[in-house]
Amino acid sequence: MADGSDWKLLLSPPEVGPDERELLIAAFDSNWVAPAGPDIDAFEEELAVLTGAPAVAALSSGTAALELALMAVGVEAGDDVLMGTLTFAASAFAASHLGARPCFVDCEPDTWHMDPNLLAEELERRAGAGSLPAAVVSVDLYGSVADGARYAAICADYDVPMVCDAAEAIGAFRNGIHAGRHGRVGILSFNGNKMVTTGGGGAIFSDDVEIVSRARYLSTQARQPVPWYEHEDIGFNYRMGNLNAAVGRGQLRTLPDRIAARRSVRARYESGLSVVDGTTFQAIPADVAPNHWLTTVAFAPESGLVPTPVLERLRDAGVEARHAFKPMHLQPVYADHPVVGGTVAEDLFDRSLSLPSGSRLTDDDVDRVCDVITSGGAA
Ligand SMILES: Cc1ncc(COP(=O)(O)O)c(C=O)c1O
Incomplete structure (x- = not known):
């Protein structure tokens, strides 16, 4: 790797x-x-x-x-x-x-x-x-x-x-x-x-x-x-x-500019991946002004897209992505710690990837990432 x-x-x-x-x-x-x-x-x-x-x-x-x-x-x-x-x-x-x-x-x-x-x-x-x-x-x-x-x-x-x-x-x-x-x-x-x-x-x-x-x-x-x-x-x-x-x-001094750049990155992913059935992003409530640190996408089962193969395809194309956070209750080090529920986080972990979100990404970069993702799905 x-x-x-x-x-x-x-x-x-x-x-x-x-x-x-x-x-x-x-x-x-x-x-x-x-x-x-x-x-x-x-x-x-x-x-x-x-x-x-x-x-x-x-x-x-x-x-x-x-x-x-x-x-x-x-x-x-x-x-x-x-x-x-x-x-x-x-x-x-x-x-x-x-x-x-x-x-x-x-x-x-x-x-x-x-x-x-x-x-x-x-x-x-x-x-x-x-x-x-x-x-x-x-x-x-x-x-x-x-x-x-x-x-x-x-x-x-x-x-x-x-x-x-x-x-x-x-x-x-x-x-x-x-x-x-x-x-x-x-x-x-x-x-x-x-x-x-x-x-x-x-x-x-x-x-x-x-x-x-x-x-x-x-x-x-x-x-x-x-x-x-x-x-x-x-x-x-x-x-x-x-x-x-x-x-x-x-x-x-430059934080507002970087937030604006990352906001555009997320918006472009939203439109580029809208062709994939059932794709969702972390929901942003109306009263939240996020900094858009990491755009993280959840694929629907019907999309045919599964994080690990998508991640490998992206890596082969020179793109770094990451699985969404693996829930703490699934971590071996915390295996015996109490958890209330857990299936929602498990499901998100199974379906989600964080995508390149840097403030210097160009529209073409984001389009390239979307192309690699959609090239393997059922869309
Ligand atoms: C949610 C969360 N908590 C704590 C930390 C720890 O911060 P640091 O890496 O500066 O120790 C991080 C990131 O690294 C984080 O994402």
């Missing part, structure tokens, strides 16, 4: 330009190469403006941010943490890193997000059994935004804190509110494949300034403000570096 460098059309390559270059060189020339510096402060302020969160801390990854977010709401070893089963593994790994047990809930067939009715039923059942989870994690998938307001209302009935994993959803809004803002704490990822990359990084944000200050303190080895190395807590080395933050600042 070819490695990523051989593919001509990649799934979600970064797009960096003169803004990132200028800010990175300025940071370099100023000698602020340490995990401290003015670009980190500025990046955090700019993220606060974008998300509307009063407090933001820039960290080394989205996974690190999620770990600190779960700790901030009190998750400890032995606790259960509920989340949608259709997600990237890092959502669950963060809970596992703390010694907690991720427990899974099926998703809705149209939006692909955690099913709020199942969440409500499960919290009611657990309240009755005296086994409420320590936290619920809401995940925004593929650049869309889950119904965080609804989840938050359900969680509030049981006084269970909610953490929002908006790793994939920077710049995406629901009802004018940025992804991740309905939880007590939210997180973002700046991984290389995300809409804003710092080469690797993440952020935690909250209305609660104390939560973010503590995350910042823990992320820098929990150093006490005294002239010697004094520690009252176990710390982490999770802070973002200043050079990374400089790149992130450049990425924020």
Whole structure:
């Protein structure tokens, strides 16, 4: 199998330009190469403006941010943490890193997000059994935004804190509110494949300034403000570096353009694949303004299109695609973890592929991908 460098059309390559270059060189020339510096402060302020969160801390990854977010709401070893089963593994790994047990809930067939009715039923059942989870994690998938307001209302009935994993959803809004803002704490990822990359990084944000200050303190080895190395807590080395933050600042300047480009990519796939019977895409509710991170398509059984052979045909044509996320309850590492439902996510996994969605794709590129896909179907 070819490695990523051989593919001509990649799934979600970064797009960096003169803004990132200028800010990175300025940071370099100023000698602020340490995990401290003015670009980190500025990046955090700019993220606060974008998300509307009063407090933001820039960290080394989205996974690190999620770990600190779960700790901030009190998750400890032995606790259960509920989340949608259709997600990237890092959502669950963060809970596992703390010694907690991720427990899974099926998703809705149209939006692909955690099913709020199942969440409500499960919290009611657990309240009755005296086994409420320590936290619920809401995940925004593929650049869309889950119904965080609804989840938050359900969680509030049981006084269970909610953490929002908006790793994939920077710049995406629901009802004018940025992804991740309905939880007590939210997180973002700046991984290389995300809409804003710092080469690797993440952020935690909250209305609660104390939560973010503590995350910042823990992320820098929990150093006490005294002239010697004094520690009252176990710390982490999770802070973002200043050079990374400089790149992130450049990425924020051009984020609206990249979202617009990815929106066009999705629209062109929708029209190019409309010839295939029963093809659907992740449904975007009317009040959601997504960032269109990854266009992901579900083929209907009658189309004759099945993800693995389509993926192989695309690969042979120099196109990188991916199966939709394999549900967490099907992952060998979580085989014995509880799941509520699961067949909706399993069905989506069986039928769906994420397609190249980068902001530099041309109309011809997207047409080529559609041609390769449709050349093997019953259409
Ligand atoms: C839903 C989700 N959560 C968490 C993460 C982890 O972010 P990072 O790769 O920055 O650790 C990712 C992406 O990588 C993700 O897609």
